[in-house]
Amino acid sequence: QSEANDSAADEQATGESEVVQAEVQAGVEDQDITEGINQARVRPDGTAVIAGLAPGGSTVRLLRDGVVIGEATASSNGEWAVVPDKLLEPGSHLLSIEITTPDGEKRIGSLALVIEQPEQADETPLVALVPFTEEEAVAQVLQAPDQSVEQASAEPEGETVSNADTNIVTVDQPDAVVPLVTIRTLEARHDGFLWVSGRAVGGQSIMLSIDGEIAPTVPVIDEMYSSGMTFYRSDKKMNVSVALDDNGKTVATASVSLMPSTIEKSLDNSSLVIIQKGDALWRIAYQTYGKGIRYVDIYKQNADRITNPDLIYPDQIFILPNRY
Numbered sequence: 001q002s003e004a005n006d007s008a009a010d011e012q013a014t015g016e017s018e019v020v021q022a023e024v025q026a027g028v029e030d031q032d033i034t035e036g037i038n039q040a041r042v043r044p045d046g047t048a049v050i051a052g053l054a055p056g057g058s059t060v061r062l063l064r065d066g067v068v069i070g071e072a073t074a075s076s077n078g079e080w081a082v083v084p085d086k087l088l089e090p091g092s093h094l095l096s097i098e099i100t101t102p103d104g105e106k107r108i109g110s111l112a113l114v115i116e117q118p119e120q121a122d123e124t125p126l127v128a129l130v131p132f133t134e135e136e137a138v139a140q141v142l143q144a145p146d147q148s149v150e151q152a153s154a155e156p157e158g159e160t161v162s163n164a165d166t167n168i169v170t171v172d173q174p175d176a177v178v179p180l181v182t183i184r185t186l187e188a189r190h191d192g193f194l195w196v197s198g199r200a201v202g203g204q205s206i207m208l209s210i211d212g213e214i215a216p217t218v219p220v221i222d223e224m225y226s227s228g229m230t231f232y233r234s235d236k237k238m239n240v241s242v243a244l245d246d247n248g249k250t251v252a253t254a255s256v257s258l259m260p261s262t263i264e265k266s267l268d269n270s271s272l273v274i275i276q277k278g279d280a281l282w283r284i285a286y287q288t289y290g291k292g293i294r295y296v297d298i299y300k301q302n303a304d305r306i307t308n309p310d311l312i313y314p315d316q317i318f319i320l321p322n323r324y
Contacts, residue, residue, distance in 0.1 A: 013058045027035045031083045035078070036109040037097060040142050042125040046087030046117060050095065052109075057102040062206040090119045094293065096132050108133055114293050116300070126300075128309070130282065130293050139282035139295060151216050159237070159262065161274055161315035177202045179251035181225075186256070186272040188263050192233065192253070196240060197226040203244035203251050208239050217245065235260055247293075256317070265319055270301075275316040281309055288320055297321050 021105075025240045038052040046133035054060050054074040062070040062082040070082040093116075097109040111130035127143035179202030187195040196208055200220045208215040208227040215229035231238060256274065266272050275282060285295035293297050299309045312318075 020285070035099065036111045037095075037113060037129060040113055040115075040127050040129070042115055042117070042127050042143060044086065044118065044123060046089060047090055048084050048115075050084070050096070050113065051079070051095075053097045054080055055101050059100040061098045061100075061279050062095060064092060064093055066169060069095075088115060088125075089115045089270055090117045091120065092296070094188070099312055104159070112293075113142075116296055116298050126296065128296060130295075139280070139292065139310075144309060145303070152255055153279055159259050160257045161293055161318060162253075162319065179244055179246065181206070181252045181254050182276065183240065183242060183254050183256050183274055184276070185259070185274070186240065186266075188231070188266050188272075190267055192230050194231045195226060196242065196252070197224070197244065199223055200225050200242075200244050200252075203246040205245045207243045207245060208240075209243075211238060231251040233263070256303035258317070261320070262317065270321045271320045272317050273320050275312050275314055275318065277314050279312060279314075281312060284318075284320070 035053045035055065037050060040048065040050050042048040048098050050070075053058075056074055056076045056078050058074045058080075060072050060074060060080045060179055061068050061080065062072075062084060064084070069084045072080045072082045074080040080265040092114070094112055094114055094125045096112040098106060100108065110131065110133045111129050114128045115125055115128050116127075124143060124145045126145060127142070128139055128141050130139045153228075164239060179205070181200045182198045183196060185196075189195075193211060202219060204295040205217045205219055206225040206227055207217045208229060211230060213215065213229065214308065215227055218225055218227045225242075226266055227242070238258045239255065240258065241253060243250045258272070260319050262272065273288075281295035281298050282292045285298055287290040294298065295309070298318060298320060299306055301321045305318065
């Protein structure tokens with residue numbers, strides 16, 4: 001029975017290989033695509049097809065955590081497709097490629113695949129193309145679990161952020177610094193203490209307040225601040241605000257309202273991050289954990305708030321899972 005299943009899986013994977021290779025060729029005709037992995041299709045049963053481009057005649061080896069699990073030879077026009085030797089079991093997988101050109105030169109593909117194979121047989125695996133040798137490259141989701149618009153929303157009802165364009169003063173001089181303060185991260189602890197940090201420009205100190213209670217002012221250092229104070233857990237939303245002071249005058253403010261459920265989810269040594277213009281999950285993961293591929297962890301933790309991992313928006317609030 002097992003051999004029959006494997007045979008059926010092989011036939012299915014072969015058909016998938018032809019489809020994926022056609023997609024690669026279409027991409028070649030549409031735009032200039034560099035060598036490496038370009039396409040991947042992974043099914044809930046663990047069958048997979050990985051395809052891309054390499055110099056014609058090159059040997060392409062597919063590796064999982066450094067171990068070869070498949071091999072192919074690039075065609076004369078550079079196309080290749082690999083079907084892994086074994087089904088991908090439930091869990092996390094990191095797949096990369098090694099290319100050996102006809103003249104014997106070996107090189108590692110600059111992009112790799114992160115695959116989250118689900119336990120449930122009816123759930124679509126998460127497949128992301130991520131930087132492997134170049135941290136500045138951009139991650140791309142190739143395949144994601146099915147999720148309707150109703151399942152994912154920007155924020156839970158009642159949560160609001162006022163984080164940009166909140167300047168109180170108007171600066172007439174063209175070269176003058178425009179005061180600005182933002183709330184970037186919040187860390188709630190079980191002992192009832194909340195740390196708030198962010199960026200501040202055009203002022204000397206920050207005053208934090210939670211539900212009207214005010215913390216002692218803290219200095220702005222290198223355009224950054226961090227302040228904290230005790231908070232009281234309740235079934236009502238928490239209002240957090242910061243005010244930037246310049247010589248005794250409030251010049252900018254920022255605020256955020258958090259639902260109790262969001263705060264509770266962050267009490268396992270996780271933290272909350274407020275998305276700002278230019279953010280990407282990959283960069284946030286790299287800055288937070290030192291490993292960009294952990295952006296998959298952020299996506300999974302916030303699946304109810306993210307419709308498309310490649311599209312996140314300013315003022316969304318995400319939970320950053322425990323660093324460890």
